[in-house]
Amino acid sequence: MFEHSLAFDRPAYLLLLLLIPALWWLGYRSLAGLGRWRRWFALTLRALVVLLIVFALADVQYQRRSEGLTVVYLLDQSLSVPADQRDAMIEYVRNSIKQHRNDAKGDRFAVIVFGRDAEVEVPPVSADEALHGQVESLLDPEYTDLATAIQRAKAIFPYDAAKRIVLVTDGNQNVGNGYREARTAADAGVSIDVVPVFLEPRGEVAVEKVDIPAGVRRGQPFDMRVVVRNDMKPGDDTPVDGRLLVIRKAGDREEIIAEQDVSVGGGKQVFTIEQQIDQPAFYTYEAKFVADDPMADAMAQNNNASAFTHIRGKGQVLFIENVEKKGEFDHLVERLR
Incomplete structure (x- = not known):
């Protein structure tokens, strides 16, 4: 499982190991008075010290290869x-x-x-x-x-x-x-x-955006547009049938204002819904498309979009007239009312 070995970063220093036989020969003669076993022990210790110094200079490394x-x-x-x-x-x-x-x-x-x-x-x-x-x-x-x-x-x-x-x-x-x-x-x-992972080409339907005015007067009619895009599979011109759902939210209130069956052809298609709100508030509109055949739509997570608008109260006009010519603009006042 493992292979053990020694490696040297600076192997040139290993040439110093040639000094060990010379040191052994010189020491063998100079330590003759120590007796046989003590002399062998001293020579072995000297050789070991030299060996360790040379290995340190050669930057020895122990390797265990798995x-x-x-x-x-x-x-x-x-x-x-x-x-x-x-x-x-x-x-x-x-x-x-x-x-x-x-x-x-x-x-x-x-x-x-x-x-x-x-x-x-x-x-x-x-x-x-x-x-x-x-x-x-x-x-x-x-x-x-x-x-x-x-x-x-x-x-x-x-x-x-x-x-x-x-x-x-x-x-x-x-x-x-x-x-x-x-x-x-x-x-x-x-x-x-x-x-x-190879993917088969499939059609992709996405609700691109919901387009409504950012601010509208109370009681003022306006159009909400839902843009749906269908990127058809190459060579397939079959439209994708499904249901378009539009939800209006204001605070904790939520209501479905449109739910209709639609058929989305290739490219972009715009669906227009007329709206008129009499209660001032901030409103969020969310549009969602649900395909009848889930396999016809590669990704359902991009099938909804939202936008918001602010419904303002009725406007008021402050009219200032000259007291000396009172009634001069009565016709304009009536028209403003």
Whole structure:
């Protein structure tokens, strides 16, 4: 499992070991009066001292080389990877361990799952039973941070084994700099293998924005516009059918003001809803699209958007007239009323 050896940073000093036979010969003659055993003991001690001094000058180092390998699997659990492929990653890790791990050399494995952050699902172990049938760590799946996952992997590597990272991901990172962190790990002696997750092209529907005036007078009609975008799969012109839901919120009050079946074709489509509010307050409008066929929409997390507006009370006009010409602008006053 381990290989032991000595290494020297300045091996040229080892030539001084040639002095030991000369010192032994000179000492053997000069110490003849000590008796046989005392003379041999003195000569051996002198040779040992010289040997230690030469080794110190040559900067001797004791090395223990391990043949064991620790593999850390980084599993992408973000929403950009379909749920069935995220579940299949555990089975991939299990098969990879059975195929490549060498118990005789002390190989170990670990599993880290990541989204916005990274969590250690399984620490470095050698037992297959440590691998669960599903991911148990709680993550924020709306982001992908490869850099944090690689940093966490470097932190849990044991010191006495070769280091390898197996990165299972679709590569769609939106937080951090995974490339820079991978270069840093490689410079530190960590080998990195990438298992790409290939995604089938699918249509993507998103609620791009809700457009309403920022401020409106009480009782004044206005239009609320919901912009929905459909990025169709190449070669497929089939629109995506679903339901558009619009909710209006004011404080603790919440009500559905529109719910209709819509068909979203390619590109952008604008849905207009007329509104008129008589109660002054701050209002939040939230629009949500729900596809009839979930497989027609690659990511449901971007299917809602919101905006707010302030409904102001009726305006008042202060009219000042000349007391000497009172009534001169009565017609204007009536028109303002």
